[in-house]
Amino acid sequence: MTRQQLVDGMLYELRSLGSQASPTEDTIHADCLKSDDSLSPGGSAAKYKDAVTLVLVRQGYKQKAWPANWMSMSVGALADALLKKGT
Numbered sequence: 001m002t003r004q005q006l007v008d009g010m011l012y013e014l015r016s017l018g019s020q021a022s023p024t025e026d027t028i029h030a031d032c033l034k035s036d037d038s039l040s041p042g043g044s045a046a047k048y049k050d051a052v053t054l055v056l057v058r059q060g061y062k063q064k065a066w067p068a069n070w071m072s073m074s075v076g077a078l079a080d081a082l083l084k085k086g087t
Helices: 003-016 043-058 075-084
Strands: none
Touching (some): 003 075
């Protein structure tokens, strides 16, 4: 999986959660995801994290812990961090 493919998938998930009309690679997760909304237990943040983790695992990456501060990271920065932790 390339970085751009992961970023595109992350942006797709953000749009599907209705967080922003046009999120970009520079979008900060905390600006558009919540841990206390009614989308699922843990809110939209947990749903997004689960979806992105599933994409990575299906692409052969080992499931690893996300950075503790991922909500304050941009989409691009988190993609870099997740790929660095990959296989």
